[in-house]
Amino acid sequence: MACRGGGGHGQPPSATLFRVSPGNLSTRRTLTHNICMVSDFFYPNMGGVESHIYQLSQCLIERGHKVIIVTHAYGNRKGIRYLTNGLKVYYLPLKVMYNQSTATTLFHSLPLLRYIFVRERVTIIHSHSSFSAMAHDALFHAKTMGLQTVFTDHSLFGFADVSSVLTNKLLTVSLCDTNHIICVSYTSKENTVLRAALNPEIVSVIPNAVDPTDFTPDPFRRHDSVITIVVVSRLVYRKGTDLLSGIIPEICQKYPDLNFIIGGEGPKRIILEEVRERYQLQDRVLLLGALEHKDVRNVLVQGHIFLNTSLTEAFCMAIVEAASCGLQVVSTRVGGIPEVLPENLIILCEPSVKSLCEGLEKAIFQLKSGALPAPENIHNIVKTFYTWRNVAERTEKVYDRVAGEAVLPMDKRLDRLISHCGPVTGYIFALLAVFDFLFLIFLRWMTPDSLIDVAVDATGPRGAWTHQCPHRIKRREKNKMFKAR
Amino acid sequence: MDACGGPLGNLTAHVWLSLQNSMILSAAIFITLLGLLGYLHFVKIDQETLLIIDSLGIQMTSSYASGKESTTFIEMGKVKDVVINEAIYMQKVIYYLCILLKDPVEPPGISEVVPVFQSAKPRLDCLIEVYRSCQEILAHQKDTSTSP
Known part of the structure; x- marks a missing residue:
C-alpha cells in the first residue's frame, strides 16, 4: 500500500x-x-x-x-x-x-x-x-x-x-x-x-x-386481532406531531381494537404523553422513544398501517421504508410526498386532523374488508422503485x-x-x-x-x-x- | 560650592540613569540569552535517530541543538508493530511513523502508540524507506523467535 x-x-x-x-x-x-x-x-x-x-x-x-x-x-x-x-x-x-x-x-x-x-x-x-x-x-x-x-x-x-x-x-x-x-x-x-x-x-x-433488503415484511410479527398503526418520525413541529396528538384520541375512541406504536424522540413528545394521560390510553399508545436505524424495521413490521403527518418533506424516506415492509401508508399531501409512491400504495390526505382521520378510516376499512394487497406483494413492487445503485x-x-x-x-x-x-x-x-x-x-x-x-x-x-x-x-x-x- | 554642586548633581543623576538603563539592558540581554539557551537545550531538536535491533528492541534518540540527548528505549517484547498513520496536525494532514505497543493485559490489543520523528516530520517517501527496513527487521525477529 x-x-x-x-x-x-x-x-x-x-x-x-x-x-x-x-x-x-x-x-x-x-x-x-x-x-x-x-x-x-x-x-x-x-x-x-x-x-x-x-x-x-x-x-x-x-x-x-x-x-x-x-x-x-x-x-x-x-x-x-x-x-x-x-x-x-x-x-x-x-x-x-x-x-x-x-x-x-x-x-x-x-x-x-x-x-x-x-x-x-x-x-x-x-x-x-x-x-x-x-x-x-x-x-x-x-x-x-x-x-x-x-x-x-x-x-x-x-x-x-x-x-x-x-x-x-x-x-x-x-x-x-x-x-x-x-x-x-x-x-x-x-x-x-x-x-x-x-x-x-x-x-x-x-x-x-432505501435498502430493500433491510426492510422486508414479516407478517407473523403482527397480531391480526388488533389493528396497529405505526408512526416513526422525530417528534418535532415539522413532522406534524401536533396533528398526531389530535388524531390519536379521535381514532382510539372510534375503534376499540386499535393500537398506536410511536417511535422517535423530540421536543414534542410531551404533548403526546399528555394526550395519552388525558384519555387514559396508556395500554394502547406505546411510546418507544429514540430508535436506532437498525431497529426501525422491527418496529415497522409490527404494524398494519403507517401514518406520516409531516408538514413539509422534500422526499419522505420513512414512507418508502414502511411500504417496503408491507404496510399501508397514510400520509399528508405535502412537498414531494405525492411523487414518492404510486396511488394504490398510499392514501394521501390534507394536513389536518379531520382529513387524516378520514384517511385512516379508509385504510382501516380496506384492511378489515381484506382489500389490501399482501405485504409480500407490496414489498416486491416497492423494492424495484428506489435503489442506491x-x-x-x-x-x-x-x-x-x-x-x-x-x-x-x-x-x-x-x-x-x-x-x-x-x-x-x-x-x-x-x-x-x-x-x-x-x-x-x-x-x-x-x-x-x-x-x-x-x-x-x-x-x-x-x-x-x-x-x-x-x-x-x-x-x-x-x-x-x-x-x- | 554652589557653582560646583549643580553640574556634579547633574552628573550623578546622569550616571544613575545610565546605570539604571544598562541594568535593564543587561537584564534583557541576560534573559534573552537564558531563553535562547533554554530553547537550544529543551526545544530545538537537531537530530532524531531510530535504532532498531531485532534481538533487543527499539531505541529512539533525539539530540538537542545544545548537544543534550534524550533516549527512549522500548524492548522488543513490548513492540507489536511499526506502522505509518495519518493525523491532522495544526492546519495540515500529515503521515507519521509510530510504534504500537502490546497491551500486557489483553494480548491482541494495543496499549499505546508511540510516534517517531516528532519534530523532524519527514515526508511520506522518507517514512516509507524507514518503514520498510523496520518491517524487515521485525519480520526477521519474528522468524527467529518462532523457529527454535
Whole structure:
C-alpha cells in the first residue's frame, strides 16, 4: 500500500479532471472521478442526509470512483477514519455552533480543506444539505481553487419568515456559480430553483433510496386481532406531531381494537404523553422513544398501517421504508410526498386532523374488508422503485457532465456574483471571494502544492483497499492504521 | 560650592540613569540569552535517530541543538508493530511513523502508540524507506523467535 503512495509523487500537482482507469477493473467505465463529499452531517449523527452520503459513497466506490468524506469532529471522534470498503472520512476539528452545524467565518476552514483537496487530488466537490455551513464553505473554497462543484439539497424551505429569507439569500450566493445542483424530488427542485434563483437546466432530480433488503415484511410479527398503526418520525413541529396528538384520541375512541406504536424522540413528545394521560390510553399508545436505524424495521413490521403527518418533506424516506415492509401508508399531501409512491400504495390526505382521520378510516376499512394487497406483494413492487445503485448511476452522469464543464475563472465569477445576487450582497460576497483568493495565494506561497504529500488512495482505480488483501487494514480504537507486510 | 554642586548633581543623576538603563539592558540581554539557551537545550531538536535491533528492541534518540540527548528505549517484547498513520496536525494532514505497543493485559490489543520523528516530520517517501527496513527487521525477529 505504502509504495503506491510513493508512486503518487510522479503525478503533476495540478488537479487533473479525471483519470483513466487501468482497465483491469471489472467496471467498463473509463472515466473515474475523485469525489469529495462534504457535509456537517455524517455518522455518528443519525438521519437521512447521513445515510444518503454513506450509501451513495459506497455505491460510487463500487463503480470504481475514489470517494472521501469530510465532516466535522463529533466529540472524541476526530482525525481520519476508514469505514467499510475503504471509505475514508476526515473528521476535522472545527467548532460546532448550532444543531451540529459548524460556525463559519468563511475563511478559517480554507487551510485544512485546501490541504485535503490537494493531497487527495480531488476533482469534484459534492456538498450536501443547505443547513450545513461546512458544505457552503467547501463550495466557496472549491470554486476559488478552480474545482468542479456539485450540491445536493435535501430539504424544503419557506419564503416568508426572516430566517428563510436570509437562508435563501445565502443559498443564492452559494449556488449561483455552482456547476450542478441535485434535488431529491421535483417539488424540491421547484423550491430550490425559486429560492436560489437558478437556471433550472443545471438542476437534476435524483430521489433518495432505501435498502430493500433491510426492510422486508414479516407478517407473523403482527397480531391480526388488533389493528396497529405505526408512526416513526422525530417528534418535532415539522413532522406534524401536533396533528398526531389530535388524531390519536379521535381514532382510539372510534375503534376499540386499535393500537398506536410511536417511535422517535423530540421536543414534542410531551404533548403526546399528555394526550395519552388525558384519555387514559396508556395500554394502547406505546411510546418507544429514540430508535436506532437498525431497529426501525422491527418496529415497522409490527404494524398494519403507517401514518406520516409531516408538514413539509422534500422526499419522505420513512414512507418508502414502511411500504417496503408491507404496510399501508397514510400520509399528508405535502412537498414531494405525492411523487414518492404510486396511488394504490398510499392514501394521501390534507394536513389536518379531520382529513387524516378520514384517511385512516379508509385504510382501516380496506384492511378489515381484506382489500389490501399482501405485504409480500407490496414489498416486491416497492423494492424495484428506489435503489442506491440507481441513485449512484444517475449521480455519476451528473459528475460526467460536470467534469466536462469549465469552472468559472475568477473575473467571471465576480461578474456572476455581482449581477446575480443583488447590488449589496453581490458586492460583499465578490469582495469576500477576492479575499479568499488572496488567502489561497498566501497559503500556496506558505506551503506550495509540491510540498504536500499525495495521500495513498484507499478507493478508486488506484485504491489500495480494493486491490490488495483487505485484511491488511486493521481497525484500532482511535484510528485505523495502514500496514503492508 | 554652589557653582560646583549643580553640574556634579547633574552628573550623578546622569550616571544613575545610565546605570539604571544598562541594568535593564543587561537584564534583557541576560534573559534573552537564558531563553535562547533554554530553547537550544529543551526545544530545538537537531537530530532524531531510530535504532532498531531485532534481538533487543527499539531505541529512539533525539539530540538537542545544545548537544543534550534524550533516549527512549522500548524492548522488543513490548513492540507489536511499526506502522505509518495519518493525523491532522495544526492546519495540515500529515503521515507519521509510530510504534504500537502490546497491551500486557489483553494480548491482541494495543496499549499505546508511540510516534517517531516528532519534530523532524519527514515526508511520506522518507517514512516509507524507514518503514520498510523496520518491517524487515521485525519480520526477521519474528522468524527467529518462532523457529527454535
